[in-house]
Amino acid sequence: MAAPSEFAPELNEQLRLQMLKFATLQLQDSHLAEDAVQEAMLGAFRYADSFNGRSAYKTWVFAILKHKIADQIRKRQRLTTVSELNNEADQQFEETLFNQRGHWNKQERPVRWSSPDDSLEDERFWHIFEACLDGLPARQGRAFMMREFVGLESPEICAELTLTVSNLNVLLYRARLRLRECLENRWQRQGDCTC
Structure with a gap:
């Protein structure tokens, strides 16, 4: 199995953009989303040796991102304006x-x-x-x-x-x-x- 660091830079950039889209949808804040993506990618880089190939690299990195997003959401727990449900x-x-x-x-x-x-x-x-x-x-x-x-x-x-x-x-x-x-x-x- 190829180590994540051996993936082409274009693949990493494409993956980062997909992660950013996902994080932005969840966090509703582009700065927080970028932070979550950076933390997830840094975590993937730091723990690259723990990637065992049982799942796709993208799946593994997205799992890290999901935890970062959940942490962000749990931390802020702030109120947001909500529109009517029955639109x-x-x-x-x-x-x-x-x-x-x-x-x-x-x-x-x-x-x-x-x-x-x-x-x-x-x-x-x-x-x-x-x-x-x-x-x-x-x-x-x-x-x-x-x-x-x-x-x-x-x-x-x-x-x-x-x-x-x-x-x-x-x-x-x-x-x-x-x-x-x-x-x-x-x-x-x-x-x-x-x-």
């Missing part, structure tokens, strides 16, 4: 998916996914997933990433975003709904999948 765009989106009784509209019903295990391994899937994630409203994307990628617990996310647990659950529900819809439209309904 008009979300309501319109949900109305296109569900009828008045709360049942799926026929053309919007979830489709059977071809093979989730194969999709996890497919690099194109992750590019589409990232595009779908980028398409989420900022607050939904941030809450989803805090829960699923950074691994924060509900009380920590609620404190950071000044939300109640029920409001957080609504945000996560809507984020997952939008991600499912996007993945179905952009991944599962492609001609090269066997749905």
